[in-house]
Amino acid sequence: MEAQAKRKVMLSGIQPSGDLHLGNYLGAIQNWRDRAEEFDCYYFMADLHTITVRQTPADLRRRTLEQLAQYIACGLDPERNTLFIQSHVPQHAQLGWVLNCFTMFGELSRMTQFKDKSAKHGDNVNGGLFTYPALMAADILLYQPDYVPVGEDQKQHVELTRNIVQRFNGIYGEVFRMPEPYIPKAGARIMGLTAPDSKMSKSAPEGCVFLMERPEDIQRKFKRAVTDSDTERCVRYDPAAKPGVSNLMNIYSAVTGKDYAQIEREFDGQGYGAFKPAVGDAVIEALRPIREEAERILKDKAYLEQVYRTGAQRAGYVADKTLCKVYRKVGFVAL
Numbered sequence: 080m081e082a083q084a085k086r087k088v089m090l091s092g093i094q095p096s097g098d099l100h101l102g103n104y105l106g107a108i109q110n111w112r113d114r115a116e117e118f119d120c121y122y123f124m125a126d127l128h129t130i131t132v133r134q135t136p137a138d139l140r141r142r143t144l145e146q147l148a149q150y151i152a153c154g155l156d157p158e159r160n161t162l163f164i165q166s167h168v169p170q171h172a173q174l175g176w177v178l179n180c181f182t183m184f185g186e187l188s189r190m191t192q193f194k195d196k197s198a199k200h201g202d203n204v205n206g207g208l209f210t211y212p213a214l215m216a217a218d219i220l221l222y223q224p225d226y227v228p229v230g231e232d233q234k235q236h237v238e239l240t241r242n243i244v245q246r247f248n249g250i251y252g253e254v255f256r257m258p259e260p261y262i263p264k265a266g267a268r269i270m271g272l273t274a275p276d277s278k279m280s281k282s283a284p285e286g287c288v289f290l291m292e293r294p295e296d297i298q299r300k301f302k303r304a305v306t307d308s309d310t311e312r313c314v315r316y317d318p319a320a321k322p323g324v325s326n327l328m329n330i331y332s333a334v335t336g337k338d339y340a341q342i343e344r345e346f347d348g349q350g351y352g353a354f355k356p357a358v359g360d361a362v363i364e365a366l367r368p369i370r371e372e373a374e375r376i377l378k379d380k381a382y383l384e385q386v387y388r389t390g391a392q393r394a395g396y397v398a399d400k401t402l403c404k405v406y407r408k409v410g411f412v413a414l
């Protein structure tokens with residue numbers, strides 16, 4: 080029991096607000112795999128977060144289960160990883176409230192994701208969108224993780240979580256463990272294929288490759304990927320001068336494990352015409368087994384239900400221990 084308590088912990092989540100895409104996979108999920116030997120791993124569907132933007136209820140329900148099937152298909156064995164749906168563990172919302180009271184207005188105002196989303200959804204700049212990072216801090220801190228594997232765009236939220244830990248522990252003693260963002264070397268920030276100046280996201284679907292997409296559609300997107308209008312037309316890593324090609328090199332590197340020098344040598348003298356479909360092929364081959372396995376798992380609704388029920392139970396047990404401690408520390412009367 081004691082040895083188990085000392086194991087390192089890893090935790091992360093993804094919003095089921097859209098279908099999982101290559102950015103989610105390379106920026107986050109690839110780093111979640113094969114960690115169960117070393118860490119106690121918690122991965123969840125962040126459904127509470129999705130309603131900061133309007134969702135169609137039936138779509139949200141469907142995508143949440145699809146996401147669970149895709150997590151498993153990506154190699155997360157539910158026997159060895161705790162996979163759960165955020166709204167099934169009420170301690171997230173409960174600790175979220177407490178942490179709201181330890182998060183400053185000024186800090187929340189500086190969050191890039193808030194600025195982006197409030198600009199994009201100007202007719203619905205709600206309180207949840209603003210206080211979202213306090214809920215994310217609760218998601219993290221309930222499980223006392225050592226590492227939070229995320230893409231570059233979520234680093235700011237993990238940094239804010241660290242500020243909250245410092246503030247809270249400063250008042251009440253060592254309640255929370257200090258978490259660290261865990262960001263991959265390749266794939267931390269995948270840009271859109273049609274607009275390499277903004278991150279790949281479901282809101283620009285033509286430049287976004289989805290995990291469940293058909294190979295011919297993936298290949299079409301790569302063939303149409305925006306490259307650069309320089310005259311040299313060679314495959315060389317230079318994000319400032321050649322953002323399109325550099326993004327494709329980043330993807331190719333994250334999928335194949337090759338470094339940039341190797342990739343430059345591989346495509347030396349071949350131009351973009353050969354490079355783009357090669358990246359497409361590598362991505363198709365990486366995603367094929369995931370798509371096939373996810374389709375198979377998704378048909379077995381009883382299995383999925385059993386996975387998320389077990390996950391909620393395991394997660395709830397750990398989350399409750401942390402929440403009780405926090406309630407006690409802040410002075411709430413125990414029931």
Ligand code: TYM
Binds near residue numbers: 266
């Ligand atoms: P979300 O749902 O926007 O993204 C999920 C994960 O995918 C990564 N990611 C990317 N990585 C590289 N390139 C991209 N283009 C790209 N797009 C997305 C994100 O960095 C993230 O790791 N707030 C979080 C969800 C969340 C969470 C948490 C994460 C809620 N609670 C607790 C960790 C811990 C979010 O909106 O991620």
